[in-house]
Amino acid sequence: MTTTDPRPTTARPRVALRDRVLKFVEFATTPLLPSDYLDLVDPLRSGADLRGRIEAVLPETRDAATIVIRPGRGWRGHRPGQYIRIGIDVDGVRQWRAYSLTSDLTRIDGCISVTVKAIPDGKVSNHLVRKVRPGTVVQLDQAAGEFCLPAERPEKALFITAGSGITPVMGMLRNHPELTDVVLVHSAPTADDVVFGADLRRMADEGRIRLIEQHTDTAGMLDAGAIAELVPDLAERSTWACGPVGMLEALEEHWTAAGIAERLYTERFRPTVLVTGEGGTVSFARSGTTLEADGATPILDAAEDAGLLMPSGCRMGICYGCVLPLREGAVRDLRNGEITTAAPGDGVLIQTCVSAAAGACDIDH
Amino acid sequence: MTALQKKPENPIAHLSAEDIEIIGKELDTIRQEVRDSLGEDDAKYIRRVIDVQRKLELGSRAALLVSLFPPAWLIGTAGLSVAKILENMEIGHNILHGQWDWMRDPKIHSTTWEWDMASPAAQWKHSHNELHHTCTNVIGKDNDLGYGIMRVDEDQKWHPLYLAQPLWNFINACFFEYGIAAYDLELGKNLATKKRRANPEFRAATKQVLKKIRNQAGKDYLVHPLLSGPSFLPTLAANFTANVVRNLWSHSVIMCGHFPEGVETFEKTSIEGETRGEWYVRQMLGSANISGSKAMHLMTGNLSHQVEHHLFPDLPSNRYAEIAPKVKDIFDRYGLTYHSAPLYKQVASAWHKVIRLSLPNGWLAETTPKNAPAQIAKLVRMTTGGKKVRRAMARAA
Numbered sequence: 001m002t003t004t005d006p007r008p009t010t011a012r013p014r015v016a017l018r019d020r021v022l023k024f025v026e027f028a029t030t031p032l033l034p035s036d037y038l039d040l041v042d043p044l045r046s047g048a049d050l051r052g053r054i055e056a057v058l059p060e061t062r063d064a065a066t067i068v069i070r071p072g073r074g075w076r077g078h079r080p081g082q083y084i085r086i087g088i089d090v091d092g093v094r095q096w097r098a099y100s101l102t103s104d105l106t107r108i109d110g111c112i113s114v115t116v117k118a119i120p121d122g123k124v125s126n127h128l129v130r131k132v133r134p135g136t137v138v139q140l141d142q143a144a145g146e147f148c149l150p151a152e153r154p155e156k157a158l159f160i161t162a163g164s165g166i167t168p169v170m171g172m173l174r175n176h177p178e179l180t181d182v183v184l185v186h187s188a189p190t191a192d193d194v195v196f197g198a199d200l201r202r203m204a205d206e207g208r209i210r211l212i213e214q215h216t217d218t219a220g221m222l223d224a225g226a227i228a229e230l231v232p233d234l235a236e237r238s239t240w241a242c243g244p245v246g247m248l249e250a251l252e253e254h255w256t257a258a259g260i261a262e263r264l265y266t267e268r269f270r271p272t273v274l275v276t277g278e279g280g281t282v283s284f285a286r287s288g289t290t291l292e293a294d295g296a297t298p299i300l301d302a303a304e305d306a307g308l309l310m311p312s313g314c315r316m317g318i319c320y321g322c323v324l325p326l327r328e329g330a331v332r333d334l335r336n337g338e339i340t341t342a343a344p345g346d347g348v349l350i351q352t353c354v355s356a357a358a359g360a361c362d363i364d365h
Numbered sequence: 366m367t368a369l370q371k372k373p374e375n376p377i378a379h380l381s382a383e384d385i386e387i388i389g390k391e392l393d394t395i396r397q398e399v400r401d402s403l404g405e406d407d408a409k410y411i412r413r414v415i416d417v418q419r420k421l422e423l424g425s426r427a428a429l430l431v432s433l434f435p436p437a438w439l440i441g442t443a444g445l446s447v448a449k450i451l452e453n454m455e456i457g458h459n460i461l462h463g464q465w466d467w468m469r470d471p472k473i474h475s476t477t478w479e480w481d482m483a484s485p486a487a488q489w490k491h492s493h494n495e496l497h498h499t500c501t502n503v504i505g506k507d508n509d510l511g512y513g514i515m516r517v518d519e520d521q522k523w524h525p526l527y528l529a530q531p532l533w534n535f536i537n538a539c540f541f542e543y544g545i546a547a548y549d550l551e552l553g554k555n556l557a558t559k560k561r562r563a564n565p566e567f568r569a570a571t572k573q574v575l576k577k578i579r580n581q582a583g584k585d586y587l588v589h590p591l592l593s594g595p596s597f598l599p600t601l602a603a604n605f606t607a608n609v610v611r612n613l614w615s616h617s618v619i620m621c622g623h624f625p626e627g628v629e630t631f632e633k634t635s636i637e638g639e640t641r642g643e644w645y646v647r648q649m650l651g652s653a654n655i656s657g658s659k660a661m662h663l664m665t666g667n668l669s670h671q672v673e674h675h676l677f678p679d680l681p682s683n684r685y686a687e688i689a690p691k692v693k694d695i696f697d698r699y700g701l702t703y704h705s706a707p708l709y710k711q712v713a714s715a716w717h718k719v720i721r722l723s724l725p726n727g728w729l730a731e732t733t734p735k736n737a738p739a740q741i742a743k744l745v746r747m748t749t750g751g752k753k754v755r756r757a758m759a760r761a762a
């Protein structure tokens with residue numbers, strides 16, 4: 001066996017050359033970047049900030065619609081059950097929201113879709129369901145979230161959903177035909193309000209799922225006990241639940257009491273604001289901005305309303321994309337009322353999306 | 366021009382403290398109405414201006430690649446001049462004021478924007494937004510008044526050096542972006558002593574400016590000429606021309622904002638403990654508008670609505686035109702003068718003031734064709750004589 005000295009690879013000079021060309025182009029466009037000009041032509045190209053173009057808005061119910069989006073070249077795909085954050089300009093102001101992906105992974109056109117239910121006074125959801133037009137370019141983040149099936153598929157699955165909570169589950173049902181024993185318990189005010197009603201009923205007719213619809217306007221809400229009666233083999237099933245916070249907490253309690261808490265996976269769409277208090281003055285030293293925030297508004301929202309560019313993520317206290325150092329002051333966690341304080345120099349990291357001012361705060365941003 | 370507080374007839378003497386606070390409230394209402402109505406159309410406006418500007422710049426620079434061919438040179442130079450003006454005025458200046466921050470678009474935000482200008486955005490924002498816009502027309506505090514190199518007030522002692530002020534002003538106009546950079550660095554003050562020169566903050570800021578200049582000049586005078594190959598020299602000349610055109614234009618517009626005759630200046634002590642109403646009134650009296658077409662307003666970055674801009678520096682510029690009648694109505698009702706005139710008149714007025722103040726107090730007004738020889742002789746004596754001669758002659762006048 002002979003060994004040879006490692007030869008200098010040809011890749012290195014080529015990379016250097018590309019870098020040099022790029023540097024030269026940057027010199028030609030400074031103070032802008034070449035991408036600022038390329039964005040004029042192709043905002044979805046590879047290498048650009050991730051964006052998408054809305055291709056179609058398909059009504060699902062009277063207040064829900066599926067938004068079909070062609071993602072930019074940088075889109076890395078998703079697992080069914082995950083969500084994406086979409087940044088869309090509503091009345092000229094960029095707003096970010098997270099929505100569950102509902103698309104079929106095998107779509108030949110490469111588009112993805114989210115399904116949005118308009119909530120009363122919901123700025124973004126109403127815009128997406130009722131106003132937005134195909135052709136609109138939106139900002140995207142890569143898919144995120146762990147509300148997915150494990151690689152080893154469960155033999156028996158139970159999905160418990162209510163309202164728009166069906167959306168991540170629909171993403172799974174569409175893409176996991178290999179699931180053979182599925183029960184879906186879904187609650188909606190009326191039969192017409194069931195998002196994906198026709199698709200779900202067809203799946204039920206075809207025998208792919210057992211569908212239990214609860215129309216709460218006439219039949220009232222289902223409690224955990226009632227679900228247990230409807231699904232006698234509940235303890236043998238891996239369960240995924242998505243819906244209002246109250247429902248999820250009741251389920252968690254029931255599953256814990258039954259000693260099968262590890263078989264229940266839940267997904268929340270919004271943080272639960274439980275505890276509020278007095279607000280305070282929040283100052284952002286580096287941005288030179290000072291604002292008055294009340295004790296019920298997340299610092300993230302208050303700062304954005306004041307025109308500040310803030311890092312943000314899920315907006316519900318999960319992803320830690322919004323974390324900033326609190327240099328001095330006190331904040332209250334809106335989910336549990338817990339107070340976090342910082343003395344000068346501490347730089348305690350706080351989640352701005354679920355923290356409200358609890359007195360004067362100095363934030364390093 | 367004499368600071369308002371020293372004038373025999375104070376133009377706001379007829380206003381009570383209460384009037385001034387009501388003016389402030391009325392202006393606050395106008396501001397809030399605009400803020401509440403900002404929306405999709407405004408966002409579309411700024412994106413369209415940016416889009417047009419970038420395409421115009423690309424097109425012009427493309428034409429300049431073959432600028433050996435004279436029509437290409439002409440079209441490219443004209444287009445690039447317009448593109449550079451738009452970039453500095455309607456886009457850069459206004460974005461850096463935070464006028465578009467409400468859109469929350471990180472690409473169009475005062476904290477992320479950088480512009481085609483010798484002065485880095487961050488330094489300019491400090492000297493312009495914080496100093497000029499808060500201390501507007503306060504002698505000794507607002508360096509925009511003559512940029513610290515000119516005599517802007519009768520109360521400033523005259524010195525023969527000021528005779529060169531018109532020339533100075535013209536040179537500053539041609540190379541305005543470098544003047545601004547030097548001014549943002551407070552070069553005059555910071556180069557004066559060894560201690561100031563060695564100040565690490567000043568050194569870091571200077572480094573940033575030099576890097577910015579290297580990049581901007583490198584782009585216009587090296588990279589693009591190189592790309593033009595055989596058109597190297599014509600492209601270089603075109604870029605130089607476009608920069609000078611932009612500089613002359615922005616200097617003229619900015620001079621029209623605060624320098625025409627009739628615009629008031631204020632004493633340093635007058636702004637201590639100033640109320641919001643008083644601040645508004647100072648902005649009203651300290652600014653002048655340029656009247657003209659929509660195209661004129663666009664090309665001045667809506668600084669043609671300097672009065673409105675100074676009252677509401679962070680309202681989007683596309684809205685100044687619609688609030689101008691409401692603002693003028695307040696001027697009329699409270700007996701204040703709303704200065705507005707076409708560009709040529711304001712430029713002439715501003716230059717008249719530059720020339721008038723380059724000469725000893727009263728000299729220009731007293732000079733007629735008849736007494737010209739005697740006046741010139743007097744000026745020569747004042748110029749060549751010492752301090753004492755000047756003082757004696759100034760007193761005699």
